[in-house]
Amino acid sequence: MQLRPSELSAHLAKGRLLPIYVVHGEEALVVLEATQAIRDAAYQQGYGERQVLTVEPGFKWMELTASGQAISLFSEQKLIELRVPNGKPGVEGGEALQVYATSAPADNVLLLQLPKLEKPQLSSKWFQALEEVGATVACPTISRNELPLWIAERLARQQQRLSAEAMDYLVARVEGNLLAAKQEIDKLALLHPAGELSLDDLQAVVADVARYDVWGLGEALVAGDASRLSRMLDGLKGEGEAPTLVLWAMADEVRALLKVGVGRSQGGNLQQLYRENRVWGDKQKRYPAAIDRLKASQLKAALAHAAEVDRIAKGVGTGDVWEELLKLGMRLMPK
Known part of the structure; x- marks a missing residue:
């Protein structure tokens, strides 16, 4: 069973x-x-x-x-x-x-x-x-896409629910840290009565306890979520993550987008292209829209930018590596 x-x-x-x-x-x-x-x-x-x-x-x-x-x-x-x-x-x-x-x-x-x-x-x-x-x-790990439902189910046990704004706010601040998410939800039961909680209710009591890993950067790039990408880069920098690993994760996603996009334009089988480029899970649902949004020329320019960031990370180029990582991500966001 x-x-x-x-x-x-x-x-x-x-x-x-x-x-x-x-x-x-x-x-x-x-x-x-x-x-x-x-x-x-x-x-x-x-x-x-x-x-x-x-x-x-x-x-x-x-x-x-x-x-x-x-x-x-x-x-x-x-x-x-x-x-x-x-x-x-x-x-x-x-x-x-x-x-x-x-x-x-x-x-x-x-x-x-x-x-x-x-x-x-x-x-x-x-x-x-x-x-x-x-x-x-x-x-299994609770993904970011699954987190709102997980939070809603736990809040329902204490006869509480969140407005859409409040849910987005809470998810952004507990992503990747399920134990802390539980603690914040338990806190809401102590501080607020049953019923719907607003964004103002949460802003007064919820701490920013999100924990990020580099693999989530690709999801933010594909989704075109600029605010999430910015938060993740800030969080990874604060946690002492190596910028070379962050760059690798971002560049790897850009290469996958380019290869899948070119392959699709040439009549390739989308599922096979996903397998060849290691595009798994919920990310597959977002890829068609991302490929439609991003031109091949944009993705090639982003890879050229990534090469520049790599030189900065290795001490050969000049500039702030984390600022350049943010610029790299922002050039792939919706205008």
Whole structure:
């Protein structure tokens, strides 16, 4: 069984727990909340003993088998937490998990916690065996496009909602920092009554806690979002990010836009062009409009500008590298 994090609470409220739960993903807050929800449900349903096993150097997989078979001294039901920090149980671990899944003790619940898994792990025999008898909960990163819905769902739990202006304001200030977003939302419950909150309400209390990575720069370029791009460059500069890495991310997106645009004009298959130029996910939806907006001559000029910025970053040219990065981005924004 596969469950989304948003479906987990309703599932746990139904009653009897499944023998196995696998929580995996890279969004730390979502993983933390999912695992805690399972722990709380287990406690409420009489699983009075909790045992934690961590797969690290020296770990013996027979410990999992022994834990499943051991009779609890304190409770008839036991929660076994197994943590695999690298997400790779290996041959021995994979076999041990398959064996456990085929004969999972009825009076125990196994909670397996893993990081983000790649396709080989998701299609492995051990993962499929666990999914067949239990539930898997994937916790991927909440993208910027998904963030408004995530915020709205959490606000709804405290009977609050945001105006469109207020939502844009909050998203801009918590992007890339989900834990801080949660804290700001919790703060709103303490400081404001139920109902709709305005931009003025948020400006008085919400801190700017956004955290950016260089990969988001390409999204801002493609979307033509000048204010977001400017905020991201300021944030990356303040966090001490290397300007050479920032330049690489921006130039790589410009090259992809140019290649996809030229390929489309020559009758190429758009999906194939996306694959060849590593254009993934929601960005694909914005690419056609970006290609229509940006001429090939603009993109070629931007690459020439990027070469100049590279010389500045390496100390060969003159000028402020961060100012030039901003100018590079602004020349690709809608007029």
